[in-house]
Amino acid sequence: MKVPDARLEQGRMMLDRARWAAAKLAKMDRVSVQRVTDAVAKAGHAKAQHFAECAVRETGMGVIDHKRLKNEACSTGIADLYAHEDFVAPRIDVGKKIVELPRPAGVIFALIPVTNPIATVYFKTLLALMTRNAIILSPHPQAKACCAEAARLLAEAAKAAGAPDGVIQVIAEPDIPLIEKLMSDERVDLIVATGGPSVVKAAYRSGNPAFGVGPGNAPVLVDDTADLRLAAKRIVESKSFDNSILCTNESVVLAFSTIADRLLEAMKSAGAHVCSSEETVKLRNLLFPEHGFNIGMIGKDANLIARAAGFNAPNAKILVTPVDLVQPEERLVREKLCPVLAFARVQNIDQAISAARSMMRKAGRGHSAAVHSKNEANILAFAATVPALRVAVNAGCSLGASGFETNLGPSMTIGTGFAGGSSIGDNLTPHHFVHFARIAYNKEAAEAFGNFAGLDPLDLPKREAAPLSLAVDNSSDSELRRELRRIILEELSAVLAA
Amino acid sequence: MYDYGLFKFESKQQLLDTAIRYWNPDKTKFWQKAGIDLVIDRREGYRLYDMSGRSLIDLHLNGGTYNFGHRHPELVETLKGALDYFDIGNHWFPSVARAALAESLVKVSSGMTYAVFAPGGAEAVDIAIKSARYATKRRKIVSIVKGYHGHSGLSVATGDERFSKIFLSDQPEHFVQVPFNDIDAMEKALKGNDCAALIMETIPATYGFPMPKPGYLNACKALCVKHDAMYIADEVQTGLMRTGSMWGWQAYGVEPDIMVTAKGLSGGLYPISACLVNDKTGGWLNEDGAAHISTSGGAELGCVVAHKVIEMLQRPELIANVGFVSEFMAEGMAEMRRRHGDIFTGVRQKGVILGLEFSNHPEGALHVSRALYEHGIWAIFSSLDKRVLQWKPGVLLSSDLCQEILDRFDAAMPRARQLLRDAAKVN
Numbered sequence: 001m002k003v004p005d006a007r008l009e010q011g012r013m014m015l016d017r018a019r020w021a022a023a024k025l026a027k028m029d030r031v032s033v034q035r036v037t038d039a040v041a042k043a044g045h046a047k048a049q050h051f052a053e054c055a056v057r058e059t060g061m062g063v064i065d066h067k068r069l070k071n072e073a074c075s076t077g078i079a080d081l082y083a084h085e086d087f088v089a090p091r092i093d094v095g096k097k098i099v100e101l102p103r104p105a106g107v108i109f110a111l112i113p114v115t116n117p118i119a120t121v122y123f124k125t126l127l128a129l130m131t132r133n134a135i136i137l138s139p140h141p142q143a144k145a146c147c148a149e150a151a152r153l154l155a156e157a158a159k160a161a162g163a164p165d166g167v168i169q170v171i172a173e174p175d176i177p178l179i180e181k182l183m184s185d186e187r188v189d190l191i192v193a194t195g196g197p198s199v200v201k202a203a204y205r206s207g208n209p210a211f212g213v214g215p216g217n218a219p220v221l222v223d224d225t226a227d228l229r230l231a232a233k234r235i236v237e238s239k240s241f242d243n244s245i246l247c248t249n250e251s252v253v254l255a256f257s258t259i260a261d262r263l264l265e266a267m268k269s270a271g272a273h274v275c276s277s278e279e280t281v282k283l284r285n286l287l288f289p290e291h292g293f294n295i296g297m298i299g300k301d302a303n304l305i306a307r308a309a310g311f312n313a314p315n316a317k318i319l320v321t322p323v324d325l326v327q328p329e330e331r332l333v334r335e336k337l338c339p340v341l342a343f344a345r346v347q348n349i350d351q352a353i354s355a356a357r358s359m360m361r362k363a364g365r366g367h368s369a370a371v372h373s374k375n376e377a378n379i380l381a382f383a384a385t386v387p388a389l390r391v392a393v394n395a396g397c398s399l400g401a402s403g404f405e406t407n408l409g410p411s412m413t414i415g416t417g418f419a420g421g422s423s424i425g426d427n428l429t430p431h432h433f434v435h436f437a438r439i440a441y442n443k444e445a446a447e448a449f450g451n452f453a454g455l456d457p458l459d460l461p462k463r464e465a466a467p468l469s470l471a472v473d474n475s476s477d478s479e480l481r482r483e484l485r486r487i488i489l490e491e492l493s494a495v496l497a498a
Numbered sequence: 499m500y501d502y503g504l505f506k507f508e509s510k511q512q513l514l515d516t517a518i519r520y521w522n523p524d525k526t527k528f529w530q531k532a533g534i535d536l537v538i539d540r541r542e543g544y545r546l547y548d549m550s551g552r553s554l555i556d557l558h559l560n561g562g563t564y565n566f567g568h569r570h571p572e573l574v575e576t577l578k579g580a581l582d583y584f585d586i587g588n589h590w591f592p593s594v595a596r597a598a599l600a601e602s603l604v605k606v607s608s609g610m611t612y613a614v615f616a617p618g619g620a621e622a623v624d625i626a627i628k629s630a631r632y633a634t635k636r637r638k639i640v641s642i643v644k645g646y647h648g649h650s651g652l653s654v655a656t657g658d659e660r661f662s663k664i665f666l667s668d669q670p671e672h673f674v675q676v677p678f679n680d681i682d683a684m685e686k687a688l689k690g691n692d693c694a695a696l697i698m699e700t701i702p703a704t705y706g707f708p709m710p711k712p713g714y715l716n717a718c719k720a721l722c723v724k725h726d727a728m729y730i731a732d733e734v735q736t737g738l739m740r741t742g743s744m745w746g747w748q749a750y751g752v753e754p755d756i757m758v759t760a761k762g763l764s765g766g767l768y769p770i771s772a773c774l775v776n777d778k779t780g781g782w783l784n785e786d787g788a789a790h791i792s793t794s795g796g797a798e799l800g801c802v803v804a805h806k807v808i809e810m811l812q813r814p815e816l817i818a819n820v821g822f823v824s825e826f827m828a829e830g831m832a833e834m835r836r837r838h839g840d841i842f843t844g845v846r847q848k849g850v851i852l853g854l855e856f857s858n859h860p861e862g863a864l865h866v867s868r869a870l871y872e873h874g875i876w877a878i879f880s881s882l883d884k885r886v887l888q889w890k891p892g893v894l895l896s897s898d899l900c901q902e903i904l905d906r907f908d909a910a911m912p913r914a915r916q917l918l919r920d921a922a923k924v925n
Contacts, residue, residue, distance in 0.1 A: 001802075002579035006809075009572045013815035016896050020822040023897040165818050187896075465839045 008178055014136055015187035017166035018107040021134040022189075024164035026104055028132060029458055030088040032162055037129045039161035040154045040168075041079035044122045047153060048072045051118040054146035059114050061299025066242035070119040073404055074412060078126050081410065087131045087434050090457060097441035097449040101457060102434050104132040106189035109182065111203065113195040115245045115299060115337065116412055117143035120194055121150045123412040125168055129158065131433040133190075137170045138179050140195065148172050176202075183208060192428065194413045200421070211432060213413055214420035216247035217335040217364025218397045219356035221382055222255045222263055223349065223373040230394070231372035232266030235341070238396025240271070240317040244339045245299040248368045248392075248401035248414060252326065252333045252342040252359055254352045260345045264320070272341075273302065273316035280321040280332070282309040283340055288331035302339045326355035328362035335363050349378045356386040366420025368392065368401035389417045389425045403427050500539075500549060510549045513537055533868045536876065541568035544892050544899060546876060555903055557877040559890045561703060561735045565762035566894050572810065573765040573803055580802035587798035589791055595801035602808045603772055606744050609753045610774040612783050615796025619734045619760030620648025622771040623697070625790055626756045627652045629779040630695035630728035633755075638693045640684070640727070643675045644882040646704035647697060647732055647758075656697055658704075658882055678702055679711045684718055688725040695728040695756070696721075700746030703735040706863075706886030707846050707853035715752045728755040728779055734771075735851070738762040739811045739820050739893050742849035749848065755779050763804045770800030816893060823895045824849050830904045831889075838911040841866075841918055852889035853880065859918050863887035869914035873906045 025033075044051075052067035091100040110124040121137055128135040139147030151170035158167050171178070179199070183191050183206040193203035193212035200212035222231050239250050255263050264274055275283060286309040287294050297305055306313035313319060318339040321332050328334070332342045346352040356369065369388035371379050383391040390408060392400030403410035409429035417425030424432060441449050500507045507513045514537070517526045529536065536554070540547040544567045546554045556564060566573060580595075587593050600613040614629075616622040627639055641647065641656035648654065654662045655669040662668040674693075676683040687693065696718060701707050722729040731754035736746030738759065743749040745757065756779045760771030775783070782789050810816060824847070831845045831854065841862070844855035856862030863879035863886050870877055870887075880886040891900070 001583045002575075004572045004575040004579075004806075006572075009810075010813055010815060013813060013819070013894075016894065017815045017818050017822075019897045020819065023901070165821065166815075462836065465837050 007173055008181055011171060011178060011182045012185065014169050015107060015185055018134040018136055018169060019187055021164045021166035022106040025132040025134060025167060027458060030086055033088050033130065033132055036158050036161045036163040037079055037126060039157045040129060041075045041126055043153055043157035044075035045072055048075065051146055051150050055118050055143065058146050059143050061115060062242040062245045071122060073410065074119040074122040078123060078410065082130055082430055087430055092452050094449060097443065099439040099452050100436040103437050105433050106133060107187060108133045108135045109188045109191045110135055110137050111193040111195050111199055112137055112139040112147055114140035114142045117147050118150050120412040121147050124192060125154050127430045127433055131430050133433050134167045138174050141174055144174060192413060211424050211428065213422050214366055214416035215335050215363045216367040217251045217360055218248060218368040218370060219359060220250045220253045220370040220397060221352050222253060223375055223378050224256045224258050225374040226372035228259060228263050228266045232263055233270045234396045236267055236270035236272050236317055238398040239341050240339050241398045243299045243301055244337055246398045246402055249398045250341055250370065251335055252344060254344055254346050254355050257345040257347055267320060271317035272320045273313040274320045279311050282311060283319060283321055284332050287336060287340060298337045300338055305338060305340065327358045333359040349381050353382060353385050360387050366416030366422060367414060368397055370397035370400060387419050510537060534871050543567040544895060554874055554876040557875055557890055559892055562738060562740055562762040562890065564766045565738055565892055566765060567892050568766060570765065573767055573806060576806040577767050577799065577803050580799050584798040584802060586794055589793055589796060593798055595798035596796045599801040599805045602805055603774060606808060607774050609776055611777050612775050612780040614773045616771045616792055617769045617794045619758065619771050620650035620653040621792065621795065622758045622760055622773040623647045623653035624650050625773040626730045626758050627695065628790060629756055629775050630730060632782045633728060633779045634694045634726060636692055636694040637672045638674060639672060640674050640676060640687045640693050640696045642678045642698060642702055644705040645699055645702050678708055679714050681714060681717045685721055688721050688727055691725050693727040695730050697730040697732060699732045700736040700750065701848055701851055704880060704882045706880030706883035707851055709846050709848060715750045719752045730754060731757040733757050734760045740850050742820055742824060744811060763807055764800060765803045765807050768800040768803045770797065770804050820850060820893050823891050823900060826900045827852060827891055834907060841915050850891045850893060854887040854889050855885060856887065857885045859921055860885060862918060865917040865921055866914045869910045869917055872913060873910035875903060875906050
């Protein structure tokens with residue numbers, strides 16, 4: 001017998017539950033919101049190690065220690081960073097005669113990638129909570145168990161801290177058809193899609209407002225003014241961080257030829273294995289077999305990848321593959337999401353720019369780039385012409401472009417902007433989850449701005465009903481009218497006086 | 499032109515004329531006179547559409563029949579799937595659909611042993627009364643003044659005489675009535691040790707949902723135990739999560755010997771009801787299982803839908819939703835009382851079962867019902883206490899729709915006030 005898809009129907013009920021939660025959240029004050037946010041951040045932080053282990057075990061990707069760091073940064077790190085910002089109370093701008101009332105999105109449907117599952121669960125959940133939004137987490141199927149466990153932990157912490165039921169929910173058994181149906185449901189207010197291009201496209205196709213972000217493929221310029229020892233160390237650390245699983249990780253080093261050999265030596269000292277041309281061929285064939293990309297290597301450790309390719313690179317933190325051609329047809333200059341770093345020599349800044357643009361034609365537009373340099377003209381020329389929306393300078397790209405080692409918004413979701421098929425170009429921050437209703441006064445000087453200080457939209461004075469008598473006494477009709485007239489006149493004059 | 503393929507009507511008026519001519523003249527005219535010119539046409543979710551196309555939010559739900567809303571997609575899909583496989587079935591034989599539904603019902607009803615199926619609530623009440631009589635070998639049945647259990651032979655005899663006398667179906671020698679919430683009266687009725695059963699709506703619906711006093715239902719049950727009478731819980735309006743528990747008796751901690759469920763069990767799609775019995779009252783199912791038979795009782799299509807209904811009712815999301823709607827209505831109606839306390843005099847509530855009191859006029863709720871109707875809400879007054887408006891939000895109502903309901907209610911109150919004033923003048 002044909003029966004309805006109970007998972008889909010239950011998913012729809014989850015959306016209703018989230019809408020209720022969102023309606024209740026919208027009535028919570030700043031103190032209560034902060035209490036919930038802090039409790040959730042603490043709960044997540046306390047289990048950072050546990051979930052790092054779970055995620056690596058379930059997905060086979062990344063490095064436990066690095067995942068723990070990300071989980072910590074995306075729990076209390078994020079909560080502390082935005083603790084001083086108020087996304088709840090009205091904002092009064094006396095100069096512009098405008099009052100802004102924060103208006104949460106409502107129900108956020110959040111897609112969680114397999115690459116950074118727990119950190120993204122923490123991150124999106126906290127952003128949603130601090131802006132008073134309910135969130136439904138939809139993990140990648142290969143990370144569903146750890147995400148579901150983490151989501152439940154956060155949900156319990158939120159509830160214990162006074163959040164309404166249903167603010168954090170998780171799709172326990174996700175698959176693409178289910179997710180597509182739920183994303184297109186009108187009960188979803190906003191989709192935040194971090195993941196592969198297919199889910200991002202699906203998010204935008206849904207007909208609901210969406211922030212989807214495209215893939216990365218970061219070029220790293222090292223010019224002749226760079227501190228080569230520091231640059232090499234930062235590149236190797238960044239490239240090996242969590243086995244290159246952040247979409248902001250370095251993809252191709254573009255080194256000025258005058259310093260390229262010294263840079264390579266410095267990178268070797270920092271733990272890189274520089275591949276021979278035979279090893280480079282082996283890696284190319286391993287990572288990019290005839291039809292596409294070998295996802296089995298995503299987030300794997302450099303030694304394992306070398307062995308899989310057919311050579312040994314003991315103790316290597318990353319594998320550097322020198323390439324001659326920086327064009328999309330050289331497969332090694334595409335996004336790899338593993339600690340394999342292409343390395344190309346360029347004559348000057350102009351050649352560096354055209355190389356960066358060429359490699360990003362296939363993937364990575366609107367995403368990230370890095371520069372190691374002291375030459376502002378080079379930095380500016382690179383940033384002005386390469387299609388990246390963030391250029392980390394003298395920092396590792398993994399944690400620099402994602403905002404943890406720069407002053408960009410620390411983020412697990414990197415807006416790739418119009419160039420990258422996205423409606424946001426920033427690193428996703430809580431600001432993206434809230435709109436404002438604006439009270440705007442006539443700007444003529446004669447029209448005075450009201451005094452809104454101390455008025456709380458959640459606690460305005462209320463009116464009571466006057467008692468009603470249904471007893472009708474016609475004899476006193478005219479008297480009643482006189483009395484009514486008197487009351488109305490009194491009220492009118494009171495209004496006029498005010 | 500209203501063309502339905504099999505039949506068509508030139509106009510709404512032609513339909514009304516046909517209904518008066520061939521169907522039920524008094525009922526048809528009653529609503530016209532009451533200012534409620536509703537002929538339900540399309541229906542979807544918690545919205546109804548009059549033939550004119552006007553939309554109404556349904557807070558009547560026919561006593562919970564549309565607990566999940568009209569034509570809930572999951573239930574429609576379930577029934578459509580079932581139609582490719584099942585039909586009414588043959589009541590003589592065991593069936594997969596009946597066995598599966600009986601099991602799922604018994605599993606959510608502690609203390610119950612078997613489920614006996616019927617096509618509607620009244621027949622299920624008849625089965626309940628017969629089972630109690632079987633178990634006790636007594637005939638007398640105690641019920642509540644203004645209680646309501648249906649219109650078939652035994653069930654109608656338990657209810658208000660408005661529905662029995664006209665058909666000479668009152669049986670005062672075997673059916674006794676006592677006032678609700680009066681435990682002394684109950685004791686008097688039961689103490690002769692000659693009663694087969696007390697039948698009790700956990701919250702009397704047609705009487706306007708007066709809430710049982712704390713301990714009242716438990717005391718009634720204790721009296722039944724003391725005097726060897728069976729306690730029959732009529733859960734037709736209070737069951738299926740409407741009180742926040744699967745069954746109303748669970749919410750009050752009173753375990754019956756027999757319980758009846760109907761209306762919403764059908765999903766609003768395929769009529770089915772059930773009488774659940776315990777070991778003692780279900781003894782006849784071992785002695786002579788064909789003593790009660792019903793060709794369409796336990797129709798397999800209905801069983802499949804009901805099975806889905808019970809499954810859906812146990813989802814955590816649905817249970818949470820009932821909590822949300824209950825809380826919203828409690829807070830929302832408190833606010834409406836603050837704004838309109840001059841006419842809106844009280845609220846009775848348990849879960850998503852509410853009675854709204856408009857006690858300044860003996861037929862207050864009739865007028866308020868009309869004002870709400872004019873403002874896009876259909877909620878019916880209590881037949882046996884017209885001061886009370888039955889307010890029955892569905893268990894799956896969304897946050898947005900609840901807010902819309904409250905906004906419409908608020909907007910309707912000035913009109914209600916005017917109608918009540920006019921009514922007072924006429925009197």
